[in-house]
Amino acid sequence: MxxxxxxxxxxxxxxxxxxxxxxxxxDYGVLNSVQNAFAAHQLPLNSTVCVxxxxxxxxxxxxxxxxxxxxxxxxxxxxxxxxKLARPDLEVVVFGGxxxxxxxxxxxxxxxxRKNMDLTLVMMDNHIYGLTKGQSSPTxxxxxxxxxxPYGVPDTSNVNPxxxxxxxxxxxxxxxxxxxxxxxxxxxxEALNHEGFSFVNVLSPCLTFNKVxxxxxxxxxxxxLPEDHDxxxxxxxxxxxxxxxxxxxxxxxxxxxxxxxxxxxxxxINKKQKxxxxxxxxxxxDWFKP
Numbered sequence: 001m002x003x004x005x006x007x008x009x010x011x012x013x014x015x016x017x018x019x020x021x022x023x024x025x026x027d028y029g030v031l032n033s034v035q036n037a038f039a040a041h042q043l044p045l046n047s048t049v050c051v052x053x054x055x056x057x058x059x060x061x062x063x064x065x066x067x068x069x070x071x072x073x074x075x076x077x078x079x080x081x082x083x084k085l086a087r088p089d090l091e092v093v094v095f096g097g098x099x100x101x102x103x104x105x106x107x108x109x110x111x112x113x114r115k116n117m118d119l120t121l122v123m124m125d126n127h128i129y130g131l132t133k134g135q136s137s138p139t140x141x142x143x144x145x146x147x148x149x150p151y152g153v154p155d156t157s158n159v160n161p162x163x164x165x166x167x168x169x170x171x172x173x174x175x176x177x178x179x180x181x182x183x184x185x186x187x188x189x190e191a192l193n194h195e196g197f198s199f200v201n202v203l204s205p206c207l208t209f210n211k212v213x214x215x216x217x218x219x220x221x222x223x224x225l226p227e228d229h230d231x232x233x234x235x236x237x238x239x240x241x242x243x244x245x246x247x248x249x250x251x252x253x254x255x256x257x258x259x260x261x262x263x264x265x266x267x268x269i270n271k272k273q274k275x276x277x278x279x280x281x282x283x284x285x286d287w288f289k290p
Contacts, residue, residue, distance in 0.1 A: 074100055096123055113165060
């Protein structure tokens with residue numbers, strides 16, 4: 001008779017590598033919520049893969065005992081998609097910051113969303129580049145001060161991550177705050193449970209370089225989505241993403257719907273075309289020889 005497997009606790013997902021961020025960084029809170037969400041889902045350590053790009057937030061996979069892949073700048077999403085396509089049985093979670101995912105990596109996001117790749121993307125949004133010492137990022141407010149824009153960033157507008165994800169077809173879109181751990185735990189659990197592309201934007205303040213969007217600012221600004229918000233209504237989600245109350249920031253699940261994932265679509269094509277799983281790939285190479 002086999003012994004019962006002991007349930008994994010949040011601490012069991014810690015790698016033993018000490019998390020190194022600036023004191024007070026919101027990413028510590030995100031890491032704790034991720035560990036709690038993994039434990040709630042009892043994700044197996046040997047079948048969970050955490051992928052990241054480059055930046056302060058992209059250090060996060062080092063601090064988890066799961067498999068990890070620290071990729072090139074802005075390339076976490078295509079790498080994660082490759083992992084999922086090769087091994088659909090794995091749980092694949094992506095971590096990154098607003099610069100990594102919406103600047104150099106911004107071209108990948110729309111296609112991962114529209115293909116409904118079954119990934120969970122957790123973006124730690126601090127409205128600034130932290131690792132490279134305080135430059136303005138795609139989510140920085142117009143006119144905000146950065147290390148190379150001392151008179152204010154000259155952009156006309158900034159990226160709205162929620163509206164961006166909704167517009168390109170993400171089937172789960174949510175927003176939270178690293179300073180509200182219980183809500184973050186719940187949002188991440190829902191994101192992991194969702195079948196399809198899940199995007200969670202986490203406002204995670206950078207206390208070292210962003211002196212405007214601070215922890216105290218977000219504590220005062222964050223407010224829950226109205227109780228009557230219909231998360232199945234895309235138009236309502238977009239309206240609330242664009243139009244929160246003056247001086248406020250909404251948190252919660254903005255949108256969720258179930259659509260076929262890319263893996264499911266590929267499996268349907270394989271079944272319809274009676275694909276041969278044992279095909280010699282060298283034959284396919286010969287097709288394209290001159």
